[in-house]
Amino acid sequence: MSKSTLVSTRVNGDAVEFACPADETLMNSLRDRVGLTGVKEGCGTGDCGACSVTLDGRLVCSCLVLSVEADGKEVGTVEGLAEGDKLHPLQEKFIDHAALQCGICTPGFLVAADALLKKNANPSEEEIRYALAGNLCRCTGYDKIVRAVQAAAKDIRKAK
């Protein structure tokens, strides 16, 4: 066993502490120590975006972040998107628009799309496509994903 380091973070608003080896990725800590398996591993090399989370609001691939780097920071995952029993508009629209087939990439897309809409409330189709270019989906051809993000953006704008 490698020697462990204590990491103190906030995950989806809650204080979380865990100990892990210094070379462990945030993805593995979130999945195996914090129990947030909505963070998915598709590649482990930052190419697929399935493990997307936010770190102090910035979109990152958690497989490229060491857990010790998250010490003292705020981590956001798909499990933190809904508010109580109310789904986030992106979550609603992904279901309404059949924007998922197998669903393995969905958590990453939702986190990435949420990060986009927080920066840009009214993105063009092209802006959506480039903002989500770091997330791979092999089932849908992205058509219904882009439509779902457009619909969610519209709903969020209306609610404001």
Added chain:
Amino acid sequence: MGHSNKYVEKEFEVVGTRFKRPDGIDKVTGKARYGADATAPGALVGRVLRSPHPHAEILKIDVKKAEKLDGVKAIVTCDDLPDQTNGDAGLAAILENCMARGRALYDGHAVAAVAAVDEQTARKALSLIAVKYKKLPHVTDVDEAMDPKAVVIHKNVFTRGVEPKPSKPSNIAARTQMGHGDIEAGFSEADFIVEKSYKTEQTHQGYIEPHACLASVNPDGTGELWVTTQGHFVFRNVCASLLGMDVAKLKVTSSEIGGGFGGKTHVWAEPIALALSRKANRPVKLVMSREEVFRASGPTSSTSIDVKLGAKKNGEITAGQVELRYQGGAFPGTWAMLGCMTAFACYDIKNQQSVGYDVIVNRPKVAAYRAPSAPMAAFAVESTLELLADKIGMSGIDLRLKNVAREGAKAPYGPIYGPIGIEAALKAVKDHPHMKAKLKKNQGRGIACGFWFNIGGQTCTDINIGVDGTVNLTLGTVDVGGSRASMSMIAAEELGIPYEQVKANIADTGSLGHNDMTEGSRGTFSSGMATIFAAREAIGVLKQRAAAMWGIPVEDVAWEKGQAIAVGKTHNNLPPLSLQEIASKSGRTGGPIAGHNEVVADGAGMGFAAHICDVEVDKETGRSSIVRYTVVQDAGKAIHPDYVEGQFQGGATQGIGWALNEEYIYGEDGRLQNPGFLDYRIPVCSDLPFIDTKILEIPNPNHPYGVRGVGETSIVPPLAAVGNAIANATGVRMTHAPMSPPRVLKALDAAS
């Protein structure tokens, strides 16, 4: 009770509408549990040691140092998986593919595996295993492997399908020939003849979820396996055979599956995980890395294909001939045979011949990939059709319509077609606004057709009605892309109740009879049929219960809109009994109310599609961008149109990736050079426009609702549609897929 699978036209209430999928919330909130998301008390971490050589004798595997490492609980090699395949060559190949037996046959072939208390320990243990190899000559190219001078990979492979049996072994596992008519006479009738040769590179299904499982085997021979798979019943049978376990004592549960596309129909890591668990007597979780998925799961064939077509001046094709050479990786396959069966399937060609060669090379064992083998054959044939059309002076679409296969035509593999949709698809393409849209500079338009058989097979389904009238639908076909929604809709349709009243579950292997894989576009066809039949059984029971409650003969009870109706003049005053009312009394009228069906679903309707593609080619870089894309396909009956469109769009996108970028690149050393998503580039969101779809509904006569499979056909036309579009944009015919920027640039340079 016998049920008819014949199509009966009817007005649908639920089918054909767009409900929310029942697993949607779990999947958008991160709650859904996939292959790698399971845990078990005391679970160990499994890791696999793989050969770095494409072909090597394994002289010695020394595990002593690794065994002594603190935290290592089990190490397995092929000695822990003794051959119990009893002469079954297919099963023996699966066993040898799971773990090398004296010889590594490809870069990535498993050699040994460890189970340890954590990831770090398991990785360290792998580094302590000393394997002594003797490198052997290798071959990775399909044409080179057929050369008589090539290294023969298996000394016991003599080409099947050749009479007399060859005297020497070779890498050609099988030769297949099929067709009809007289091709020599056909070519002699032709006014125009074109011939062209093509190559396609090896691609991977590219599912985002790597293979993952959690295995637990007890010393008494019982065990459990949680696994991402397209068919847990088949996995159970195969794993039990390889491990020498009793089928009924191995319970396999299919996790949510993060994509398969044919790649999760084969076992790789699962028997290893079971063997590790058996040795350690602890649960073992084994998850492949992305690199392992590329190097050591089952991609599709690379191919080399020759096409010859002859036609009269009026466009009638008088003869078609194709030779297809498909590599199946390091073991015998049947992939070229599928190429032969599909190559000319869209057309009614009186004189045709297809010859296929299944070839063994030092690459991973090929697995099915969405309409396996058809896209490559279609690339060759549909590209050559454009060359023929140019020569005749016809449009490509008119040439296709002139020769299109209709009901009554003979398929290349023998049967006579029933009602099929390729003519309707081509006409829909011809009339589509996309065909009339103006093209800009450096843009071109291409069309292409595609065919896939679709299959049926063994299916088993239960319906159980709760005391409150809600319905559990228990299915055994894995839901790869929304089928729980479609099946719930079918059950609701039959029972006459709201969609929301049905809850569909995928049963583990201990809870339901055998179901074949979700493959061959069979899920909605087969499980849909079994759901209809099971629901009709349940309605029979409901009617009996209503008759008992009323005290009237069951013949006087009908089922309408979710309730029992007393029919006949004498029962006029009886108010209807709802499903809920009957269910609430079931404890006093005979016990639980259920319907069950087991069936070999027969009569899968063939799937046909025609695609339109516009590309823009950057002549400076050779990069081709898809600017517009339209899919037209016959679904027979679209149960849930959203998910039918999704299949069309997803298949087209995989085909576009294959057409433009995706390929396995092997070095001179026989090692895979791009085992990752950075260098094996699948389409990303910014590469694509919206993919337009048009669903045709030409009922399959052999399904109560007219359903045809829809999952696979959509990957067949894109390679040719893209190639034809590039040819129209540039005047240059690409014959080697993927048509990546370097290849297009080279072709443009050569032409200028």
